[in-house]
Amino acid sequence: xxxxxxxxxxxxxxxxxxxxxxxxxxxxxxxxxxxxxxxxxxxxxxxxxxxxxxxxxxxxxxxxxxxxxxxxxxxxxxxxxxxxxxxxxxxxxxxxxxxxxxxxxxxxxxxxxxxxxxxxxxxxxxxxxxxxxxxxxxxxxxxxxxxxxxxxxxxxxxxxxxxxxxxxxxxxxxxxxxxxxxxxxxxxxxxxxxxxxxxxxxxxxxxxxxxxxxxxxxxxxxxxxxxxxxxxxxxxxxxxxxxxxxxxxxxxxxxxxxxxxxxxxxxxxxxxxxxxxxxxxxxxxxxxxxxxxxxxxxxxxxxxxxxxxxxxxxxxxxxxxxxxxxxxxxxx
Amino acid sequence: xxxxxxxxxxxxxxxxxxxxxxxxxxxxxxxxxxxxxxxxxxxxxxxxxxxxxxxxxxxxxxxxxxxxxxxxxxxxxxxxxxxxxxxxxxxxxxxxxxxxxxxxxxxxxxxxxxxxxxxxxxxxxxxxxxxxxxxxxxxxxxxxxxxxxxxxxxxxxxxxxxxxxxxxxxxxxxxxxxxxxxxxxxxxxxxxxxxxxxxxxxxxxxxxxxxxxxxxxxxxxxxxxxxxxxxxxxxxxxxxxxxxxxxxxxxxxxxxxxxxxxxxxxxxxxxxxxxxxxxxxxxxxxxxxxxxxxxxxxxxxxxxxxxxxxxxxxxxxxxxxxxxxxxxxxxxxxxxxxxxxxxxxxxxxxxxxxxxxxxxxxxxxxxxxxxxxxxxxxxxxxx
Numbered sequence: 048x049x050x051x052x053x054x055x056x057x058x059x060x061x062x063x064x065x066x067x068x069x070x071x072x073x074x075x076x077x078x079x080x081x082x083x084x085x086x087x088x089x090x091x092x093x094x095x096x097x098x099x100x101x102x103x104x105x106x107x108x109x110x111x112x113x114x115x116x117x118x119x120x121x122x123x124x125x126x127x128x129x130x131x132x133x134x135x136x137x138x139x140x141x142x143x144x145x146x147x148x149x150x151x152x153x154x155x156x157x158x159x160x161x162x163x164x165x166x167x168x169x170x171x172x173x174x175x176x177x178x179x180x181x182x183x184x185x186x187x188x189x190x191x192x193x194x195x196x197x198x199x200x201x202x203x204x205x206x207x208x209x210x211x212x213x214x215x216x217x218x219x220x221x222x223x224x225x226x227x228x229x230x231x232x233x234x235x236x237x238x239x240x241x242x243x244x245x246x247x248x249x250x251x252x253x254x255x256x257x258x259x260x261x262x263x264x265x266x267x268x269x270x271x272x273x274x275x276x277x278x279x280x281x282x283x284x285x286x287x288x289x290x291x292x293x294x295x296x297x298x299x300x301x302x303x304x305x306x307x308x309x310x311x312x313x314x315x316x317x318x319x320x321x322x323x324x325x326x327x328x329x330x331x332x333x334x335x336x337x338x339x340x341x342x343x344x345x346x347x348x349x350x351x352x353x354x355x356x357x358x359x360x361x362x363x364x365x366x367x368x369x370x371x372x373x374x375x376x377x378x379x
Numbered sequence: 380x381x382x383x384x385x386x387x388x389x390x391x392x393x394x395x396x397x398x399x400x401x402x403x404x405x406x407x408x409x410x411x412x413x414x415x416x417x418x419x420x421x422x423x424x425x426x427x428x429x430x431x432x433x434x435x436x437x438x439x440x441x442x443x444x445x446x447x448x449x450x451x452x453x454x455x456x457x458x459x460x461x462x463x464x465x466x467x468x469x470x471x472x473x474x475x476x477x478x479x480x481x482x483x484x485x486x487x488x489x490x491x492x493x494x495x496x497x498x499x500x501x502x503x504x505x506x507x508x509x510x511x512x513x514x515x516x517x518x519x520x521x522x523x524x525x526x527x528x529x530x531x532x533x534x535x536x537x538x539x540x541x542x543x544x545x546x547x548x549x550x551x552x553x554x555x556x557x558x559x560x561x562x563x564x565x566x567x568x569x570x571x572x573x574x575x576x577x578x579x580x581x582x583x584x585x586x587x588x589x590x591x592x593x594x595x596x597x598x599x600x601x602x603x604x605x606x607x608x609x610x611x612x613x614x615x616x617x618x619x620x621x622x623x624x625x626x627x628x629x630x631x632x633x634x635x636x637x638x639x640x641x642x643x644x645x646x647x648x649x650x651x652x653x654x655x656x657x658x659x660x661x662x663x664x665x666x667x668x669x670x671x672x673x674x675x676x677x678x679x680x681x682x683x684x685x686x687x688x689x690x691x692x693x694x695x696x697x698x699x700x701x702x703x704x705x706x707x708x709x710x711x712x713x714x715x716x717x718x719x720x721x722x723x724x725x726x727x728x729x730x731x732x733x734x735x736x737x738x739x740x741x742x743x744x745x746x747x748x749x750x751x752x753x754x755x756x757x758x759x760x761x762x
Contacts, residue, residue: 062599069600076612195744197694199701200736206723207730313601317698321721331604332702335611343608350604358599 051366059359066351071118074340074347081135081338082110121341132341136334141345145327149349152319152326155245156311156353160304163250163257168300171261172293175269186258193255198314202248202321209244248318253307261300268292298368305361309354316350415679418756425752431745438551439558443514445526446548447534450711452512454533454543457482460495462538462546462731470499477505481532503529538731540719549711550735556712558742560627561692565685567631568638573681575635576642580650581669587643594636602633606695610704619710626705630695634688641684645677679757687750690743697739713739 082105086096105111124130131141174183196204221237268274269292277287319328327346334343419425438445454460463479481501487494511528515521528534537546579590609629613622646669649655658668693713699705700714701721708715716735720726726733 062596065596066600070608073605073608073612076609191744191747192740195690195747196740197698197743199698200717200739203720203723203726203733203736207726207733210723210727309601313603316604316607317702320702332607332704335608335704347604347608350601351599354601355599 048366052363055359055362059355062355063352066355067122067348068118070344070347070351071114071121071340074338074344075114081340084338085135121344131345134334134339134342136337136339136342141342144342145330145345145349148325148327148330151324152312152315152328153353155242155249155324155326156308156315159246159250159311160253160307162246163254163307164300164304166250167254167257168261168297171258171300172265172288172296174258174262175265175296176288178266183262190255190258193251196251198248198252199317199321201251202244202318205244205248206322245318245322245324248322249311249315252314253311257300257307260303261296264296264299265292268295271295302364302368303361305357305359305364307357308360309357312353312357313350412679415753415756419752422752422755424748428745428748428752431741432749435554435558435742435745439555441516442551442555443516444524446545446551447511447525447528448545448548449512449514450549450552451544451709452548454535454539454545456484456543457495457533457535457539458543459541459729460535460539460543463535465505465536469502475502475504478502479505479529479532479534501532503532503534505529505534537734538729540729540732546716546731546734549716550713550738552711553713553716553735554738554742556623556706556710557693557696557714557739560623560630560696560712561689563624563627564631564634564692565689567628568635568688569681569685571632572635572638573642576639577646577669579639580643580646581665583647590639591643594639597633597636600633602695603698605633606630606699607702607704610699619707623706623710626696626699630692634691637688638681638684641680642677645680646673649673649676679753683750683753683757686746686753689750690746693739693743693746 082101086101086104089096102111110117121132124132129142131145133139134141134144137144170186174186177183221234221241269288271292274287274291277291278284282290315326316328316331318324319326320332323329327349331343331346331350333339334346443449448454460482463482466478466480467474467476469475469478479502481498481503482495483498483501485494485496505527506529507527509525509528509530510523511525513521513523535545535547537550540546540549575590575594579587606629610626613625617625655668655672658672663671696705696712697714697717700707700712701717703718706712706715713735717733717739719732720729720736
């Protein structure tokens with residue numbers, strides 16, 4: 048087991064390193080750089096900028112050095128000083144720009160995952176135990192719909208419904224009147240009123256697939272002999288279900304929690320943009336468009352790192368829960 | 380193909396609509412695809428999905444004919460116009476055939492604006508298979524035949540947008556763009572996946588290792604943020620057509636990994652099969668063994684994988700275009716159309732601009748249902 052974890056950790060670190068390189072290269076792809084865009088904006092507003100000044104500006108930002116030097120510089124900053132570079136549009140260190148937003152992003156993802164599991168697992172069990180009932184069909188149809196609706200459309204539809212029927216303000220996480228208020232009970236209520244929407248939007252497709260997996264594995268397990276034996280011994284039906292097939296069926300669902308996290312995190316930029324949430328999604332989009340490469344690079348790196356760490360966690364969980372994977376993984 | 384079928388027979392299953400005696404015989408002599416077809420037919424939702432898909436494909440092929448107007452034609456008399464309702468009976472309850480009421484522009488004294496209102500005295504009958512706006516079918520055949528037009532006045536079933544363009548026609552044109560991106564993207568991922576998986580599974584060794592690590596790496600990159608970064612890298616001055624193809628390639632080049640893994644797995648497991656061994660003894664070349672003997676045995680799995688990856692392409696394109704990183708005007712796609720309803724205010728004021736969303740959801744739903752049905756049908760062990 049220790050060896051398996053060690054191997055997986057090494058692979059993860061290697062992946063992270065390669066990813067950082069790819070991230071940097073992808074962001075280097077667009078022709079032109081921040082200096083050019085900045086000067087273009089200056090000229091638009093009527094300022095006279097000479098070619099030397101552009102060059103000087105570029106040199107000041109360090110954009111005139113070859114890409115591998117800048118990459119090495121960036122990486123050594125991250126590794127030695129936890130310095131992710133300088134955001135060119137905000138004129139602040141990237142860590143400062145992202146700070147709060149990153150906390151919000153991670154919190155939102157974790158809450159979403161927790162809620163989607165709490166809701167989806169019982170529904171999956173219900174669907175399997177009452178196969179072909181009206182409830183089962185309802186959840187199946189809802190599940191399909193949840194998977195077929197792209198997140199941004201779902202967000203827009205929910206926003207529309209909430210504005211038309213519940214008369215709440217659209218998007219954001221606070222109503223206008225609470226924007227700059229200190230925390231209070233009323234503000235918390237207002238906050239919760241806004242937060243259900245991103246949680247629902249981000250959680251639905253994951254919950255839909257969890258219901259389906261849970262249902263499928265439960266259907267396989269509930270007719271196994273050990274369940275019949277337990278029933279023959281006279282174990283009460285409710286206890287029987289929770290104790291035997293559910294526990295076996297939980298394995299594939301629980302162990303994929305890391306992948307679920309990765310999916311939610313990487314799907315969030317669009318939802319966050321549509322709902323104008325204060326997370327890193329809208330900032331990522333803006334940084335991409337402005338070629339603010341240290342900012343967009345850091346965010347892309349965070350998204351990738353969360354994905355890789357999520358996958359890593361799932362691999363470990365799978366190995367812990369299922370000895371077969373542990374064994375084959377160790378001999379490879 | 381017959382050889383691979385033998386161990387997969389299940390005694391006692393009955394083909395649909397045949398008596399037990401003949402069905403048993405039919406079952407044993409059926410080809411693999413016949414067996415799958417019978418199984419697929421039992422999947423009611425998948426059948427519905429296929430019908431819906433057929434309609435979408437029909438729209439995709441004949442959108443110029445089905446749309447009453449071109450995607451860029453403007454109607455300056457009806458800007459941000461509401462969808463016109465179709466009627467059969469006029470005010471007096473008299474049957475008139477299919478028609479829409481005319482529109483007159485009234486001056487609203489309160490808002491001091493020109494407001495289009497329904498004019499119940501004017502009927503515009505909908506005429507089928509008539510001449511209307513000229514166009515070129517598939518960019519080649521010059522004609523002006525439309526499925527339906529109104530002779531004077533106008534018909535906008537889904538309303539009009541900020542420039543007075545017909546949303547119905549634009550949605551049909553958008554169907555062509557969005558689905559074709561899906562098709563081309565799936566083709567790219569098919570070719571790349573087949574090649575990489577084939578090389579990986581057939582040669583093994585160092586190449587296999589390299590390709591597998593590459594696949595693992597690509598799969599560990601978060602898809603949407605990567606798509607966003609790549610799409611943002613496209614120069615603004617590129618022509619819409621070039622952007623269209625590049626976006627397609629971006630979408631296709633990331634989804635090939637599933638297929639490559641499937642192909643590799645199948646090739647490796649099949650290398651040891653008796654029928655491959657027999658073919659080798661009979662003197663077949665490697666290429667012949669792969670194409671003639673192995674490929675037919677797992678073709679169904681490939682088709683299933685491709686169908687399942689289709690929705691991801693459509694959603695990818697729609698999402699990218701929606702946030703302004705994908706396709707741009709004058710190209711019309713579902714994502715481009717939905718840009719008009721970026722926020723709730725826009726949807727509140729002009730809810731009909733949101734209609735293309737229904738097309739996105741229905742098409743993705745149909746593809747998922749068909750994909751599920753095909754997956755069940757292609758798996759010989761599923762019940």
